[in-house]
Amino acid sequence: MPRPIILGVVGDSAAGKTTLTRGLVRILGEEQVTAVATDDYHRYDRKQRAEHDITPLHPDCNYMDIMAQHLSLLRQGEPILKPVYVHHDGSFGPPVYVDPKPFTVVEGLLGYHSEELLDSYDVRVYLAPPEELRRKWKVQRDTTRRGYTTDQVLADLDKREPDSAQFIRPQERHADVVVSFREGNAPEPWALDAELVLRDGLPHPDLTPLVGDGERGITITERDGEMLVNIAGDIEPEQASEIEEAIWEKLHFASHLRSERLGQVTIGNDLKRSESLALVQLLILYHLVTAKAAVALGGEGPRADAAEAAEAEESGKEESGKEESGKEEESEAVKS
Structure with a gap:
């Protein structure tokens, strides 16, 4: 079987990642898609994060090396034993055995944080709604589905902002x-x-x-x-x-x-x-x-083809530049 095709969807919390990917999974067929949430690779549960005074947006709060290793294995068509983070109460569930399927959809906060992670994707999408709208979505979601009060969500958003600015939003340039x-x-x-x-x-x-x-x-x-x-x-x-x-x-x-x-x-x-x-x-x-x-x-896929085409174009420009430079030198030699 050819290797799986991997889609990355990265964005801040409540940016609309699940809404976007849910429709894609429905179209492709759930039996054809491996779904991976990078939140499952949190290092600490909700209580431990409070004790360590760290947000889940910080790379140190996540097993980034295991995340990259697992995506690499999936790209190679190998199974993984994936951790499970339970958003409802902020705890961890038992790990699940995941077999690669024709498509893999990866969504989360830090999916483009390292070169090793970036190399895993065939398609990279970044969601960047206006902050005011994202904050509204997060309040709606976390108060109705994750057991928070409005004041808790707003306070958490303010606490996360420095990490969001440092680690989440810069990933947009890789999309x-x-x-x-x-x-x-x-x-x-x-x-x-x-x-x-x-x-x-x-x-x-x-x-x-x-x-x-x-x-x-x-x-x-x-x-x-x-x-x-x-x-x-x-x-x-x-x-x-x-x-x-x-x-x-x-x-x-x-x-x-x-x-x-x-x-x-x-x-x-x-x-x-x-x-x-x-x-x-x-x-x-x-x-x-x-x-x-x-x-x-x-x-290898359209990304590799596009990179090869860009490299060939750049090489052609260099060769053309060398030829022009050589002609100028010959012209100067004739004049002298």
Whole structure:
């Protein structure tokens, strides 16, 4: 079996990592995906962290070496005995035996902290919502699911801020895709705008023919070699569907994955659809599936191909520079 394709989704606490990955796992099929949460590699439980006065955002609060070792083993197609952290009460559960599957989805706080970790991923995503919105999400989540009071969550956020600034946010520079969901003009609270930064570490699908002048709910601009994509939360479903169709056409070999489950969000007991979330998930799915196809054909994957192309381009520039320099020297010699 070809090696697994590994997706990394990194971001601060309550940045939306699970919401993003849940839809991808549903589309790929739970039987096809190994899910790994890097929170499972915490060194201390909740009580011990308080005693040591350390936050889970600090690398010293995590078994970073074991995390990197396990991701490397999964990439090689080897099983791991994964630790388990229980968020509900901040304790540790018994470890679980994990067999690698065709895809591995890794989400957490410090997934891009070291070069060894970075080398494990085929696709790297970083979530960067506005801090005000992330804080609101964290209060909502931790008070309803993790047994905290609002005052405790706010105090914890303030305590974590120095570690967030030092260890979490700098990881954004390692991402192929940076996603920032933010509140826009849509009346529905789940229909958030999505701002994306697409970097050249991976070859992204060309969406420019579908953009027009920005009146279609999506705009694309270029800045310092990066593509900036803005998707309005209130984009018309017909326009979003047209863009989705264009991406699916590029994934004609994976048509069996087509599903209405992209973009699904649960609000209370109701299931809603966010068009912007669906498009972000489909873009990530595009990279996972194309990487899988490349590896199945014996290649290393799009990241390695892009790196080789960049290296070849740089080498060509150096050779061209040498030729120009040689011509200038010959010209000077003739003049003298």
